[in-house]
Amino acid sequence: MNDMTIMAVETSCDETAVSIVQNGSKILAEVVASQISTHQKFGGVVPEVASRKHLELINVCVAEALQQARLTFDDISHFAVTYGPGLVGALLVGVATTKAMAFAARKPLIGVHHIEGHIYANFLLNKNIEFPVVCLIVSGGHTTLVKISEHCSYQFLGQTRDDAAGEAFDKVARAIGLGYPGGPKIEEAAKTGDPFAINFPRSWLEEGSYDFSFSGLKSAVLNYLNQKEMKKEEVNINDVAASFQEAVVEVLTEKTVMAAAANNVKTVLLAGGVAANSALREALNKRCDQLGMKLIYPPVKYCTDNAAMIGAAAYYRALQGQFSGLDLNAVPNLKFGE
Amino acid sequence: MIILSIDSATPVAGVAVIDQNTILAESFLNTGNTHSEQLLPLIDRTLREVKLSLNDLDAIAVSIGPGSFTGLRIGLATAKGLAQVSGLKLVAVPTLDALAQNLADLDGYICPILNARKGEVYTALYETEEGEIKRISEYQAVKPQVLCEKIRGLDNKVTFLGDGVFEYRDLISSLLGRQAHWPSVNNLLPRPSSLALLGLKKLQRGKTEDIYTLLPFYLRKSEAEIKWEAKTCRNL
Numbered sequence: 014m015n016d017m018t019i020m021a022v023e024t025s026c027d028e029t030a031v032s033i034v035q036n037g038s039k040i041l042a043e044v045v046a047s048q049i050s051t052h053q054k055f056g057g058v059v060p061e062v063a064s065r066k067h068l069e070l071i072n073v074c075v076a077e078a079l080q081q082a083r084l085t086f087d088d089i090s091h092f093a094v095t096y097g098p099g100l101v102g103a104l105l106v107g108v109a110t111t112k113a114m115a116f117a118a119r120k121p122l123i124g125v126h127h128i129e130g131h132i133y134a135n136f137l138l139n140k141n142i143e144f145p146v147v148c149l150i151v152s153g154g155h156t157t158l159v160k161i162s163e164h165c166s167y168q169f170l171g172q173t174r175d176d177a178a179g180e181a182f183d184k185v186a187r188a189i190g191l192g193y194p195g196g197p198k199i200e201e202a203a204k205t206g207d208p209f210a211i212n213f214p215r216s217w218l219e220e221g222s223y224d225f226s227f228s229g230l231k232s233a234v235l236n237y238l239n240q241k242e243m244k245k246e247e248v249n250i251n252d253v254a255a256s257f258q259e260a261v262v263e264v265l266t267e268k269t270v271m272a273a274a275a276n277n278v279k280t281v282l283l284a285g286g287v288a289a290n291s292a293l294r295e296a297l298n299k300r301c302d303q304l305g306m307k308l309i310y311p312p313v314k315y316c317t318d319n320a321a322m323i324g325a326a327a328y329y330r331a332l333q334g335q336f337s338g339l340d341l342n343a344v345p346n347l348k349f350g351e
Numbered sequence: 352m353i354i355l356s357i358d359s360a361t362p363v364a365g366v367a368v369i370d371q372n373t374i375l376a377e378s379f380l381n382t383g384n385t386h387s388e389q390l391l392p393l394i395d396r397t398l399r400e401v402k403l404s405l406n407d408l409d410a411i412a413v414s415i416g417p418g419s420f421t422g423l424r425i426g427l428a429t430a431k432g433l434a435q436v437s438g439l440k441l442v443a444v445p446t447l448d449a450l451a452q453n454l455a456d457l458d459g460y461i462c463p464i465l466n467a468r469k470g471e472v473y474t475a476l477y478e479t480e481e482g483e484i485k486r487i488s489e490y491q492a493v494k495p496q497v498l499c500e501k502i503r504g505l506d507n508k509v510t511f512l513g514d515g516v517f518e519y520r521d522l523i524s525s526l527l528g529r530q531a532h533w534p535s536v537n538n539l540l541p542r543p544s545s546l547a548l549l550g551l552k553k554l555q556r557g558k559t560e561d562i563y564t565l566l567p568f569y570l571r572k573s574e575a576e577i578k579w580e581a582k583t584c585r586n587l
């Protein structure tokens with residue numbers, strides 16, 4: 014079979030990313046133009062500003078990716094793009110550009126679900142993962158447990174009923190004055206804190222449920238901070254961060270291994286931005302070890318948003334002959350499961 | 352010279368193919384803002400109908416604004432993506448110029464007005480000379496009342512066109528009376544053939560664009576920038 018050389022584009026939020034990936038795992042080029050400095054003065058990502066920036070940067074990123082890979086458009090066999098979820102204006106720039114490139118190059122187009130991209134970050138570096146697996150997807154917008162028995166097919170086991178794990182991290186980080194982005198800030202502060210200093214509640218929901226709920230935990234942290242303030246007692250930020258993180262990690266870890274055990278699954282995957290959290294990695298590693306399961310997760314670089322993961326997911330979609338039409342649209346609230 | 356024109360600056364999605372001064376095909380869709388889904392299929396269909404591929408073209412002309420921010424980005428991203436792969440030359444035509452071109456053989460002034468929200472229109476004033484349009488004002492975003500104020504001092508009739516007409520026709524009529532004129536419906540909205548004709552002129556004058564630096568002509572800053580600048584100025 015011919016090599017599949019996929020140019021993948023990801024513009025769902027504030028990074029313009031283009032990658033060229035061969036056969037789902039060989040990364041030939043990776044270009045990322047971050048807009049962080051642009052958005053800093055506004056105190057967060059401004060959708061209109063992000064959309065304008067993407068349009069300024071995308072063609073340069075494409076040219077740089079080709080240069081990095083020492084390829085021309087003739088060598089690209091497929092074009093792939095994230096079509097949701099994300100900021101609509103930001104997604105539209107990537108979608109319109111990639112569709113036009115695919116049309117002009119007369120090559121197939123593959124629209125990729127951003128979350129499927131996160132899952133496939135695992136396959137990017139480890140093509141020989143054996144099915145079935147249970148995958149925990151944790152990010153700013155998702156906390157989802159799926160069973161995967163074959164490529165691109167998902168059996169949903171559970172998801173969050175309120176806040177996503179990443180969202181809880183952001184909100185708590187803001188409450189204790191650590192700012193944005195919450196995940197890395199909490200992780201850093203927690204390193205010098207005592208994870209057992211404060212006993213925050215764990216929400217297990219009903220017996221046998223693999224759903225998650227983090228709003229109660231978030232409220233408990235806020236209540237704790239309020240009470241301390243009323244009593245004019247000093248708060249140890251690091252202890253709060255560590256204890257909060259411990260509560261999140263424990264629930265994520267236990268529900269994941271429970272789901273894997275109940276489904277007779279021996280391999281656990283971790284995906285999404287929060288998969289970069291080292292406390293979560295360590296705790297899951299330990300539990301998987303104890304239970305004779307194998308844990309796989311991508312390097313930190315591929316846990317956060319990137320285009321290579323989109324190229325990996327697109328490869329498996331293409332193998333199944335799943336392509337998109339020239340009418341592919343951006344879908345800002347594209348669902349995964351539910 | 353064969354030109355493909357692409358316009359998604361307003362609620363109209365338009366694509367035309369012209370060969371010198373012959374219009375070979377013109378596709379015009381005014382079915383709501385679904386440019387992201389419609390524009391590229393429209394390009395595909397239009398090229399198929401004239402049995403041409405991108406390789407047969409000399410340039411792509413794109414409508415660069417002012418107009419809907421999202422619409423402009425879809426049009427420009429599409430045009431730049433096509434140009435980057437095919438190596439075709441790219442020419443940029445201001446949306447208001449292309450609109451005025453609809454009435455290039457008309458006597459008197461031409462005033463395209465595009466709905467700019469916030470009670471304003473994007474506009475510029477044009478006069479014609481032997482079938483050619485000549486812009487005689489800045490491109491601007493103004494309240495139609497202010498625009499009428501300025502127009503009242505002019506010595507000739509003014510013909511308004513553009514999607515702003517739907518919203519402001521009554522207001523403008525009440526302010527300008529018989530000085531205001533209205534074109535027939537078929538000339539009211541952007542025509543991709545008008546865009547292509549102006550694009551051809553630009554190409555003939557060698558005014559091509561660099562895909563890495565060409566940006567939409569937004570005319571307005573984003574809300575966030577406006578607010579940020581207001582805040583920064585107060586703090587100074």
Ligand SMILES: [Zn+2]
Nearest residue numbers: 152286317318
């Ligand atoms: Zn993500």
